[in-house]
Amino acid sequence: MSTEAGLPGLVGTDHIGFTVPDMEQAHTFFTDILGCTHVYSLGPFPADPGLMVDRLNVHPDAVMQEIRFYRCHTGANFEVFSYDSPDQNRTQPRNSDIGGHHLAFYVSDLDEAVDWLRSKGIRVLGEPTASSGSSRGQRWVYFLSPWGMQFELVSFPEGKAYEAEASTLLWDPRAPEK
Numbered sequence: 001m002s003t004e005a006g007l008p009g010l011v012g013t014d015h016i017g018f019t020v021p022d023m024e025q026a027h028t029f030f031t032d033i034l035g036c037t038h039v040y041s042l043g044p045f046p047a048d049p050g051l052m053v054d055r056l057n058v059h060p061d062a063v064m065q066e067i068r069f070y071r072c073h074t075g076a077n078f079e080v081f082s083y084d085s086p087d088q089n090r091t092q093p094r095n096s097d098i099g100g101h102h103l104a105f106y107v108s109d110l111d112e113a114v115d116w117l118r119s120k121g122i123r124v125l126g127e128p129t130a131s132s133g134s135s136r137g138q139r140w141v142y143f144l145s146p147w148g149m150q151f152e153l154v155s156f157p158e159g160k161a162y163e164a165e166a167s168t169l170l171w172d173p174r175a176p177e178k
Contacts, residue, residue, distance in 0.1 A: 015069075016103065017079035021090060021147050023066055026080055029145050033120055034105070036072040043067055043082075059087045074176040075105070092148040102142065102150035106173035110139050110155040117143055134162035
């Protein structure tokens, strides 16, 4: 029996799933802007009210049109959904909303990445910000997908301040094998 706390057998994050309003727009964003690789697709799926309610907790008349899977460098995979549902909320949540979220990507040169996003017409929210306190050493900036989903770029080439005295370190995209 395991003496570790938490979910038995947990190894790490396999994928992050989210729903988009336009699959082709999302595909272009993930492949051409972020540089992810489209690996495979599934669907469309026939209507299945039992599956929708009992296993996915969505409206019984929801229809999953397509799922696309992407690999994005050394991070988690993405499972991108296209749904039609009679009760679908088409408003993108903000970070401050319940269920609000963002995806953050590590880049080695934040300024170069921001300039590149802007050259592609991607809306970058302000200028890179230097973190303080335990995150000192990190710089970050948010940007939006064409459908308004929030993303972030972070960079901390020399590490973060907390690392000097921490007994446990956060997973570090600069050394993904650790």
